Amino acid sequence: MSFDGVFTHLMVNELKEKLVNGRISKIQQPYENEIVLTIRANRKNQKLLLSAHPSYARVQLTEMTYINPETPPNFVMMLRKYLDGAILQSIQQIANDRVIHFTFKHRNELGDLQDIVLIVELMGRHSTVLLMNKETGKILDVIKHIGSSQNTYRLLLPGADYIAPPKQNSLNPFQASDTEVFERLTRLEPMSAKALQQQFQGLGRDTAEEIIFRLQESPNEKLKTWQAFFKELIEKTTPCFIATEKKEFFTPIAYRHLAEQAVETETFSSLSLLLDRFYHEKAQRDRVRQQGNELLKKIENELKRNRSKLEKRQATLKESENAEIYREKGELLTTFMYEVPRGVDSVVLANYYDEDRPLKITLDPALTPSQNAQKYFQRYQKLRNAVKLVHTQIRESKEEIDYLESVQDQLELADPTDLPTIREELTEQGYLKVQKRQKKKKQKKSQPARFTSSDQTELLVGKNNLQNDRLTLKTARKTDYWLHAKNIPGSHVIIKSNEPSETTILEAAELAAYFSKYRFSAQVPVDLVQVKHIHKPNGAKPGYVIYENQTTYYVTPHEETIKKLSN
Numbered sequence: 001m002s003f004d005g006v007f008t009h010l011m012v013n014e015l016k017e018k019l020v021n022g023r024i025s026k027i028q029q030p031y032e033n034e035i036v037l038t039i040r041a042n043r044k045n046q047k048l049l050l051s052a053h054p055s056y057a058r059v060q061l062t063e064m065t066y067i068n069p070e071t072p073p074n075f076v077m078m079l080r081k082y083l084d085g086a087i088l089q090s091i092q093q094i095a096n097d098r099v100i101h102f103t104f105k106h107r108n109e110l111g112d113l114q115d116i117v118l119i120v121e122l123m124g125r126h127s128t129v130l131l132m133n134k135e136t137g138k139i140l141d142v143i144k145h146i147g148s149s150q151n152t153y154r155l156l157l158p159g160a161d162y163i164a165p166p167k168q169n170s171l172n173p174f175q176a177s178d179t180e181v182f183e184r185l186t187r188l189e190p191m192s193a194k195a196l197q198q199q200f201q202g203l204g205r206d207t208a209e210e211i212i213f214r215l216q217e218s219p220n221e222k223l224k225t226w227q228a229f230f231k232e233l234i235e236k237t238t239p240c241f242i243a244t245e246k247k248e249f250f251t252p253i254a255y256r257h258l259a260e261q262a263v264e265t266e267t268f269s270s271l272s273l274l275l276d277r278f279y280h281e282k283a284q285r286d287r288v289r290q291q292g293n294e295l296l297k298k299i300e301n302e303l304k305r306n307r308s309k310l311e312k313r314q315a316t317l318k319e320s321e322n323a324e325i326y327r328e329k330g331e332l333l334t335t336f337m338y339e340v341p342r343g344v345d346s347v348v349l350a351n352y353y354d355e356d357r358p359l360k361i362t363l364d365p366a367l368t369p370s371q372n373a374q375k376y377f378q379r380y381q382k383l384r385n386a387v388k389l390v391h392t393q394i395r396e397s398k399e400e401i402d403y404l405e406s407v408q409d410q411l412e413l414a415d416p417t418d419l420p421t422i423r424e425e426l427t428e429q430g431y432l433k434v435q436k437r438q439k440k441k442k443q444k445k446s447q448p449a450r451f452t453s454s455d456q457t458e459l460l461v462g463k464n465n466l467q468n469d470r471l472t473l474k475t476a477r478k479t480d481y482w483l484h485a486k487n488i489p490g491s492h493v494i495i496k497s498n499e500p501s502e503t504t505i506l507e508a509a510e511l512a513a514y515f516s517k518y519r520f521s522a523q524v525p526v527d528l529v530q531v532k533h534i535h536k537p538n539g540a541k542p543g544y545v546i547y548e549n550q551t552t553y554y555v556t557p558h559e560e561t562i563k564k565l566s567n
Contacts, residue, residue, distance in 0.1 A: 002206070003057060003058050003122055003204075004098065005098055006096070007204070007207075008093055008097075008202070009093055009174060010252050011271050011272075012091055012092070012100060014270060015059070016091050019039050019041050019046060019061075019088055019091065020041070021089075022087070023040050023041075023086070024037055024038070024084060024088070025040050027079045027080050028066055029068075029073050029076035031416075033053045033054075034050070035050040035051075035129055035143070037050070041088075047061060047062050047063070052144065056283050057127035058122065062272065063273070063276060074141070075129075075142070075143050078131060082131060083104055083116060088102060088104055089103045089104060094164065095168075096172040096201045098121065099119065099121050100119070103116075103117050104118065114133070115135065116131065117131075118132075119131075128146075129143040130143065130162070138161060139156065139157065139158055139162050142156045142157065144156070170199055170201040172201050172202070173200045173201065181226055184199045193208035194208070196212060206251065206258075210251075214229055233252055237252050238252075238254060239268040240252075240265060240266070240267055241266040241268070242255070242264070244263060245261070250274050250275065250277075250278040295432075296411055298426065298432065299407055299408045303401060306401050306404065307401060313394045316383075317387065317390045320387040320390065322383075324380075326380035327376070328351070329373075329376045330374070330375075331353075332359065333347075333373035334370075336350075337370065342368060342369065345365050346360055346361060349361060403541040406489035407426065408489075409516070418464055421466055421467070425542055429542070447467075448462050448467050449461040449566075451511060451565040452565060453508065455503060457500060457501075459493060459494070459508050459511060459565065460493070461492075461493050467492075469536070469542050471494055472492045472534060473534075473545075476496075477498075479498035479531070480497065481508075481528060481530055482494055482495075482534055483512040483526055484512055485517070485526055486552060488517045489517045490513075490517060490518075492543070495508050498530075506553065509526040509528065510556075510561050510562070513557040514559070521556075523554045523555070524555055524556065525554055526552065526553050528550060528551045528552075529548070529549055529551070533549045534546070534547045535547070
């Protein structure tokens, strides 16, 4: 479902229980449209995520790790000025809309208490987060500044009066009386989700469809069905993740109309944990696309250029197979020169290399027979010289393409925190220019992903080529075991054991298959070899190694297995 008014209502209830009277201890803005507030409440630090992302707007508690940018944005500096150390007094949903007010008590520079309201509006591409002085109603700052040229209804700029989003005339389902609900349901025509949304405020498409589904199950007990649905929402909230063949849904309770289509259903202890499950991977991919767009374009352009180069070299190799034909034609023209008239564009001669069968030879009418013969000899010599280099050039092109595909594959699986390492690698390899003006800041070396097998053996997975090299050639012991998807781009996987069980090997093989180009394929070949049998050729690209004495396993990677192994 979408983050509609109903879900907002339930989320506000969850946040009230866990955060009210808590104190803000940390304020971050890790990404352009997202704020993370660390609030100390009930003897526990809670991370509150406020997202104004155009596709993933939401409010929730999160357990995900976020890293601060080197330079804090202006908006987060304003938040720190007014909210650092502030006490959260209340959390309020406006009507049943997707608008939430977080009211804080904070002492100003003179030591006087003042009420500061942090307002989150979850309105799709119009989503925003803004800070307002409650007493004056003035906006202190906004995460996205909107002027009159972009919005004629209201200004979202520092110093402007805060104007709430336009109110809806529909009925708030949580506050409406039974009589009002009964009248609206009775007059509902047609009995459809769209018609229901027009009558009641804050119903997303999925929620409206679920209510209609239940009303149609009991057409003569509309009010009773309505009451039972909202009672279940409040008293028996069971956050559910539901995946169908075409789409994924998150719902506050089990939605019956989705049950028949579901191929996967998972329940959670809180709405926030449900949203972490639903949004984390999608939001991460989106962040990588945004922040790594330059890298992706560079890789795509380089791949296109190298594939074109490979095609030309393979064409040259194919043509070189006919080099002997050019020599034979030159020899025949030299031998039978007296039979070749001048000024013709072709001649037929007896080919003594092929039992005197007639052979048609194309000529340049502007050249003499001797010059035409020399031209064929020159072409023959040129192809012979080319073939000496073309095999090496084809091998180099294929290695370049394999390397670029491995980086492209890593970008698809990367976290935003992995991008600096991948950028560093591409700069070292000469694909990106060194940024001279950028201040050199010592960055911590990124660490491989850690997993644990069923028998508690540690498994390490490289997330980029520099990590792969470091993991295999420096971190791993010679007696450890190494796995990699056979002949395809992928991560290096290390089993930290000199005698791994068959179960551990198969689980590590699934990791190697999953973190490869063929992660969605069945029966992926994965090579297993002890680290002592692995070598890196001089001058080889990052991540490239050669090995011997391997054993090949065939596995089908499953995301559920990867999650179980994850630390």
